[in-house]
Amino acid sequence: MHNPASNASKRHTPSLRRQLLQRLLIPLVTLFCFGAAASYYIALGFANSAYDRALYDSARSLAQQIKVVNGRTVIDLPRAALEMFEWDDLDTTYYRINSESEGFVFGHKAMPDAPEAPRDASRAQYYDGNILQQQVRVVALHLPAGPNGAPVKVQVAETRNKRNQLVHEILLTLVLPQVMLIAMAGVLVWFGVTSGLMPLALLERAIATRTHRDLSPLPDRRVPAEVRPLTRAINDLMQRLGQTLSVQHRFIADAAHQLRTPIAGLKIQIERALLSTDMDEIRPALGQLRASAERVAHLSNQLLTLARAEPGASDQTRFTDIDLNAIARETGMQWVPRALERNIDLGFSASNEPARIRGDGLLLQELISNLIDNAVRYGRDGGSITVSVAARPEPQITIEDDGPGIPAEDRERVFERFYRLPDSPGGGSGLGLAIVREIAQAHGARVALDTPETGGGTRIRVSFKPA
């Protein structure tokens, strides 16, 4: 099945190599194109100015050979000289002489004329044109007074082969090194990225080849400075993961042990009952069975609650606006019958104004239940337990009993999982206060344990952040 979102992200996965190449080569090639165009025009300028001079000289010497014979303007040039004039090894030269008074005098009739009239008739005019479908460079000389007094125009045209060759030579010397430079930059980026990312590839291999149990830090020798924060962050994560895992392992071992005890009780009682045929002997075993089963049920419920309250498992999006008064009253009410069994006076004292927080209702019920459960379980017969809610200075819920209390040195340890006070009466899972602390942490609340002002018993206060 294809997930369009993951497809899109795959398509957009940035490749360092491609990015670098793009960023480097696009501007380089653009610059190169501009440079090449500029070079072309500059080379053309050089070529023209070099060969225009020769063309001008040709036109001049041609002009010097103009004479008037029998009243007609003619060019006095031997045939051999003309041929020499017309040919060199690369280019063909054309010429034409026009007299204003006589019109075409001599040369190649199809000579292209200047695209525009000369601005300064005394100076030679250079322009490009075509003769016999060949590009030519033309120079036009305007002689104000020919031998017979009338103005004469001398035009000499030359095909562009030499010029083009020169342009090509110039371009080649300018552009070729640039092309090679760009190609080299590309190759360097390509291999540079590969070798630059080598440490990452090594890192990847180091991570890929380890087992999921190996949480030892990655070696960060030979790791470049840019990558070191990454290895350090990974090693940090590994360490925290390791701590969490070892807590989990210990927890599972503890949980299994805690479950085994009542289950062992169950088995023993069942075997005892099976051995007996006398109902009067079976009954007490059944009573014990029920007590053991209740302990297993209680413990498994507590384990489940703990799993749900764990950081990461609890989901802030489930938080709603909750008045501590309402939830404390509803939860506390359910405990009254249990308290009455021990003749304990379980009471409630609400705050005058609502004590609003944001929280997970089910988890908060568990928190309050566990606190009351503890107070009822470990309080004294005929004693008193008070659940109270305050709205100020911050929303808080307090559960106070007049039982035997918790010695000062144990007040931190009672929040540990499976820690039970020495000599405490049976039935508890040792998880109640651990659950309280986990749920409080999930809500960003603080738990404080002390002795009530009356001097005896236990007071546990959970202080929340206001909604």
Added chain:
Amino acid sequence: MGLRILIVEDDAVLADGMSSALRKYGYVVDCLADGAHADQALTTEDYDLTILDIGLPRMDGFEVLQRLRARRKKMPVLVLTARDELADRIKGLNLGADDYVIKPFELTELEARIRALIRRSMGEASPALEIGGLTLDMAARRVLLEGRTLDLTAREFGVLETLMSRAGRVVSKEQLNERLAPGAEDLAENAIEVYVSRLRKKITGADLSIRTVRGFGYLLEATPRA
């Protein structure tokens, strides 16, 4: 002939425990261990109530329930679940479960829920409540103490009815308020206290007492005869 109950539960020990206990209570019980068989049985047989586990082989409980309701069967269904996630409960109820019990549960609780569901489905009128020699007849709105009718006002009757129907559990002042004057403004601060103290006097002689639970409300309980 007793009421017929179908238990669909794949854990043999739990199914056996429930069925033998319910037989003792006088029900006629059938047991099935997988969803597909249950679906078949529910199509062909008539039961008064079904106890349905969610995690079943071959067809899960939600689907059995869905198919049952799709056939427009009104029979009450009590869902058993090990998952106490709220979402599952709501999902179950939306699909037409009438009630749910979370494993592990007490047998007495299961039986009470079954009785309530069957009573509701048979449209049995509000019955009489009897605690500690005091009989409250909901239909006739009368309270009898050892055969003698007690003279109670409507509000005193309302308070007593609420407390007796939740005997052994705490009823808050808010709940009593809601029962006496639904949706209305709260009664005067101490009105409830006045009704309760008058009630206590009037039921003197019955073997029950109305306990004030500090800050929570009231709790009615049977008191053993001295």
